[in-house]
Amino acid sequence: MSQARLMDGTALARRIVEDAAKRAAALTDRSGAAPCLATVLVGEDPASVTYVRMKQNRCRRAGITSRHVALPAATTTEELVGTLEALSADPGVHGILLQHPVGEHIDERAAFEAIAPEKDVDGVTFASFATMSFGLPGFVSCTPGGIMRLLDEYDVDPAGKRAVVVGRSAILGKPAGMLLLARDATVTYCHSRTRDLSSVVREADIVVAAVGRPRLVRGQDIKPGAVVIDAGYNAGNVGDVDFDSAVERASLITPVPGGVGPMTIATLLEQTVDAAERQLRVA
Structure with a gap:
């Protein structure tokens, strides 16, 4: 099997920020x-x-x-x-x-x-989690929101796929799973007490590593052809996935850095413009 294709978060984030900048300029002109x-x-x-x-x-x-x-x-x-x-x-x-x-x-x-809630552009409040979970207007947690944009950019449709989220933090793991569920993925959450983590990850079509432990997810844990999203960032520019081994089995994989990180900031800026438009009542 050939090496995985890299999911370039830097390039996509640049386009999102450019679009947000145009909207910000138009809003400033009008309001x-x-x-x-x-x-x-x-x-x-x-x-x-x-x-x-x-x-x-x-x-x-x-x-x-x-x-x-x-x-x-x-x-x-x-x-x-x-x-x-x-x-x-x-x-x-x-x-x-x-x-x-x-x-x-x-x-x-x-x-x-x-x-x-109307100013929670980082998507960290109870209200934001609820509106996101129910698919109502509001703000998503920035990193999970950025992950979903990356999946869309690379034509990864979660519907019907098995997604495993490694991590259950309130602003990363949990909302990432809810967004995948909303797109009709079958979602499994894993965490520090999950028994035989490797066997669970091995079943996944989409893996989201978001636990904050360097190289926890190994290449041998990856199902051939799976999509691997590494949302971890540890000392030394190391993610939660052992990139060198995982890249040999995945079909798509995010690098660290240059994958999820830029998307987080881009989503934050985009949602700030969204918030300003709503508060200033300028569409």
């Missing part, structure tokens, strides 16, 4: 207000600082105003909730991103729920 994304960062974790800076740079390129709120590491849950509620009430802010994870002393779920 006089540019879409605005507020980013909130607690502490100075180097990786989080880098991610936020990257998102701010992409905002500028897309004609989206970026407002950054930097809070000290000692910020309490109450203080963070207050900040997010104030941004939710600010008509000049159209989307809110709380960079996570936050400190262990903070109730992250309480912080997420302080974000108004």
Whole structure:
């Protein structure tokens, strides 16, 4: 069997951002207000600082105003909730991103729920998960949303296929499975307590690795011809899939970096423009 074809998230993300930029410019011309994304960062974790800076740079390129709120590491849950509620009430802010994870002393779920659903462009609230699960208008979690766009770009129809999601986080694994289910895939969730993980993965036509453990999914676990989506990112540019062995068995596979990562940011920017259009009532 020949090597898998790479799913180029960088190229697709570029097109999505270009389209979002055109819509942002048109919205600014018609309403006089540019879409605005507020980013909130607690502490100075180097990786989080880098991610936020990257998102701010992409905002500028897309004609989206970026407002950054930097809070000290000692910020309490109450203080963070207050900040997010104030941004939710600010008509000049159209989307809110709380960079996570936050400190262990903070109730992250309480912080997420302080974000108004209409500004939850990162898709992290209960309301966003519910609307996504029921197929109603709202915002999807950005990484799962980006994964679905990649599948569409490469003509992968999940209908009738067996999909295995390795990981069950509230903003990645669980919503990825729900989006696949909505597209008529038969979905199995796996996690740290799954017995004989390899045998479950081996049945999958579509594998989504989103557990945060480097090279957990091995090539020998991949069904020949399966589509492999690696949503993991670990130190050293290593994903949750052992790429070198998996590429020999899959039909399509995402690289790390350059696969799912760019799609996450592109989806965030696109949903920020969506939010601004809805709030400014300009279609």
